[in-house]
Amino acid sequence: MAIDPSVVGRELAPVTAVIEAGRLALFATATGQDDPVYSDPAAARAAGHPGVPVPPTFLFGIELDQPEPFGWLTDLGVDLRHVLHGEQSFTYHAQAYAGEEVTARPHIAEVYSKKSGTLQFIAKHTRVTRVDGTAVADLESLIVVREPAPAHPREEQR
Template sequence: MALNMAYEGRTFPPTEPYRVGREKIREFADAIGATDAAYRDPAAARALGHPDVIAPPTFPMVITMPASRLITDDPDLGLDYGRMVHGDQRFSYVRPVVAGDELTCVTHIEKLTSRAGLDSVSLRLEITTTDGDPVVTAWSKLVARQAV
């Protein structure tokens, strides 16, 4: 199936709120080998001016991956998930993710391209508090080899 170019510019509804917990931050930090005390110790985080432990910079993947599934699971888009790789990822922070945050994510398809046997989907994922305060924006590119 060809990539459905009509999806370019589409915005998907916000995800259900995700409550960030200290234990989830610690587990994520352990999984990636991050050792900063501010990821585990509330006193160390407060000494840096944060209200509680903070998450490592790539922690928003925990929130953006389920949001991205709204796109990859949509058969009308025409992206072959079985042929897909993650092509790019970057983050722009307003502030760190902190234990106790309740966050949602809105996904935007910024650009779709098909060329040289590859389909690519460029996403912008806006993570905010449930009150609407911006926390971090993530950009992600998904690339899939077209079926022959």
């Protein structure tokens, strides 16, 4: 099913979260960030930070902190069994720290297809801000929806 291009510009539900130090430490370990500034408040302060800084790419997970993080895709008629992660990128404006509250505000930026519509792409942009509106980062992700190949006529007869 083709994704309706009129969804471009649609704002998705914002997600607000308090950045937890323990979660930062787990994320840093899981992503191979062995620098103690990402897990030890004393090491972070010794390095000149006011607290434990958010490791690279952590902010992508904020949008997953909702009951149905992929509900926006199913609302578009996307079958999640055919979703692939295309790419993601981050533009940082300010460092975020443990204990801060941030809000992620996503919107659908672009929809297009390739290979005669068998691959559809949804570009989603998310602005992450502090409570006072200060920009922390802009996140971009590309979702690929692979349309299943039609069944071979002989297979349909079985």
